[in-house]
Amino acid sequence: MRGRRIAAGLAIGLAVGGFALDRWIDTADLPPLEAPFSTVVTDAEGAPLRVFLAADDRWRLPVGAERVDAGFLVQLIAYEDRRFWSHPGVDPLALARAALDSLLAGRIVSGGSTLTMQVARLIDGGGTGQWRGKLRQIRLALALERRLSKAEILQIYLTRAPYGGNIEGVRAASMSWFGKDAHRLSPGEAALLVALPQAPEARRPDRAPLVAERARNGVLARAAALGVLDPTVLPHAMAEPVPRRRTPFPEHAWHLAGRAVAEDPAAPVHRLPVDLKMQIGLEHVLAAAAGRLPPGVSAAGIVIDHRSGRLVAHAGAALPGATARGGFIDMSRAVRSPGSALKPFVYALAFADGRAHPETRLEDRPTDFGGYAPVNFDGGYRGAVSAREALQLSLNVPAVALLDEIGPARLTAFLRRAGAVPRTAGDAAPGLAAALGGLGLSLEDLARLYAVLARGGVDGGGDRLLGAAAAWQVSDILRGAPVPGLAPSGRIAFKTGTSYGYRDAWAIGHDGAHVVAIWAGRPDAAAVPGLSGFETAAPLMFEVFARIEGGLVPLPPPPSDVLLVSHAELPAPLRQLGPVRRPAKADAVPLALVYPPDGAVLVLSGRGAAARLVAKVQDGRAPFTWMVDGAVVPWDPMARSFVWTPDGPGHVTVTVLDRFGHAARAGVELRLD
Incomplete structure (x- = not known):
């Protein structure tokens, strides 16, 4: 009877004790589990480009077990907490051993902490050198196990474990000590990252490399003894050198990353479309150039x-983030004079409007355009030259003559449709000087414009802005331009530009896949004697092309409707621009397109061959030459009506020329019913 009472009492005591223990655990107030993370900007594949300090000035990166090297996790569990996946937060065996060791020593010499208990200490911020601190740690650990999964507890450890200084978490530690992410570690690297959190300051490799090495080797030896590390690997792992200094966190795409974070500061991760390898290549080219450029000169580049x-790649300065050479200023967005870099678009529009052809003769002579008298860069003149030669030699008078033909408003309208934002002083209407850089554009604007040219006249949204024939003709001319030094000839269509006063040097080019745009100059817009697009920027552009993986991609063949003829074979009105084309005969009657009206939006009925554009000419003298987007379309030269089947919707320019060189044209938007 007495035995039953004792048993009943024990049962009641255990029940009450269990209830009290449950309540003790359940009523534990957990400290905040979240900590501010560093903002990470990555490339298109998720590789870190730039990392920003967390709000509490620590390097702390989000990471889960799936993004950590498996060998690290195996060594961590084996060394710190072999029964992590099975215990309730506290390992009684480990605690008993620690208690015995401490009792014999008269002080705490071994904590017996599980990973969960270490997480409790990390989130609580309290010490464990006294029994009261250890008891609170046990209570929090038991509470954590009831409220979180093992994976969630492990993730907190992986992101909060201390690694010396202001580094927390295995991912930040791997970047800081090894200069790489934590998903691929050697056995020696993994062991060092297991050992450091136990004494993060005393074992810091940059301050106590021998202490760090001994601690790492202790982890390796334990892992080999427990059978989680191949013994044959042990000597090689112990021979791995311990890093003697911290590696700076990545700061690639400095300006672009900063822009992304400024636009959405709350986002923990920003993914940019750039490619890390190409980004590093661009930055290396510009940084190396900084050592050769005159004092104060910077450079920017876009791919x-x-x-x-x-x-693919973006660098707003040669030395991003540095005080020297204006490294804090994003020169890819700075509005500067493009010099001659706009000339290709003057030619392209003239070709598209049927006003000129690559073999059209232009006059390079002293010319006064209503009080504006441009001169060439070298001060000389070449006389009669083809449009091809004039653009390849970047002659100024022919470019202004072509702009005079198409009108500055036509050029600026095209620039805006292509996504550029041209600026003029006081927002005044641009004049003929626009052909030579008399308006402001940014490097991003020019890269966007040359991408339209490279795509055959189509913008990034698929809208046609230039005729395919005109775009190809200009690119074909630019591929034949003189190249600097030993750069490859005939494989890249490119143009250089130098702004007035030697303030800006430009080089923008494309092959069959990429556009590379380079600017060089002083961020404060001061003059730099000797600065030029050809000598300064073009070599950098070719060097960047050489770093593109896969090499140069061939430029495309000509579209089927390109007029590939010699000067003598051109229609008479296209043989020469200027006074020769202006008739002096009394019977010359100016012609006009009576349909379609300029600026019209036409909805064509039918599909395929059934969708037809009809144009009609009035006055003028036959024979007539009909062109669409600068390409001659075979048609009855005596007919005053013209019918053409478009490839699809978009903007086109219809041009008709008569026997005397009169021209009439209409730009229309085609839509299909």
Whole structure:
């Protein structure tokens, strides 16, 4: 009877004790589990480009077990907490051993802490050198196990474990000590990252490398003894050198990353479309150039895959983030004079409007355009030259003559449709000087414009802005331009530009896949004697092209409707621009397109061959030459009506020329019913 009473009492005591223990655990107030993370900007594949300090000035990166090297996790569990996946937060065996060791020593010499208990200490911030601190740690650990999964507890450890200084978490530690992410670690690297959190300051490799090495080797030896590390690997792992200094966190795409964070500061991760390898290549080219450029001169660069419109690499300065050479200023967005870099678009519009052809003769002579008298860069003149030669030699008078033909408003309207934002002083209407850089554009604007040219006249959204024939003709001319030094000839269509006063040097080019745009100059816009697009920027552009993986991609063949003829074979009105084309005969009657009206939006009925554009000419003298987007369309030269079947919707320019060189044209938007 007495035995039953004792048993009943024990049962009641255990029940009451269990209830009290449950309540003790359940009523534990957990400290905040979240900590501010560093903002991470990555490339298209998730590789870190730039990392920003967390709000509490610590390097702390989000990471889960799936993004950590498996060998690290195996060594961590084996060394710190072999029964992590099975215990309730506290390992009684480990605690008993620690209690015995401490009792014999008269002080705490071994904590017996599980990973969960270490997480409790990390989130609580209290010490464990006294029994009261250890008891609170046990209570929090038991509470954590009831409220979180093992995976969630492990994730907190992986992101909060201390690694010396202001570094927390295995991912930040791997970047700081090894210069790489934590998903691929050697056995020696993994062991060092297991050992450091136990004494993060005493074992810091940059301050106590021998202490760090001994601690690492202790982890390796334990892992080999427990059978989680191949013994044959042990000597090699112990021979791995311990890093003697911290590696700076990545700061690639400095300006672009900063822009992304400024636009959405609350986002923990920003993914940019750039490619890390190409980004590093661009930055190396510009940084090396900084050592050769005159004092105060910087450079910026952009690489675009024009096939997809993807921004592959971006550098806003030669030394981003540095005080020297204006490294804090994003020169890819600075509005500067493009010099001659706009000339290709003057030619392209003239070709598209049927006003000129690559073999059209232009006059390079002293010319006064209503009080504006441009001169060439070298002060000389070449006389009669083809449009091809004039653009390849970047002659100024022919470019202004062509702009005089199409009108500055036509050029600026095209620039805006292509996504550029041209600026003029006081927002005044641009004049003929626009052909030579008399308006402001940014490097991003020019890269976007040359991508339209590289895509055959189509913008990033698929809208046609230039005729395919005109775009190809200009690119074909630019591929034949003189190249600097030993750069490859005939494989890259490019143009250089130098602004007035030697303030800006430009080089923008494309092959069959990429556009590379380079600017060089002083961020404060001061003059730099000797600065030029050809001598300064073009070599950098070719060097960047050489770093693109896969090499140069061939430029495309001509479209089927390109007029590939010699000067003598051109229609008479296209043989020469200027006074020769202006008739002096009394019977010359100016012609006009009576349909379609300029600026009209036409909805064509039918599909395929059934969708037809009809044009009609009035006055003028036959024979007539009909052109669409600068390409001659075979048609009855005596007919005053013209019918053409478009490839699809979009903007087109219809041009008709008569025997005396009169021209009439209409730009229309085609839509299909």
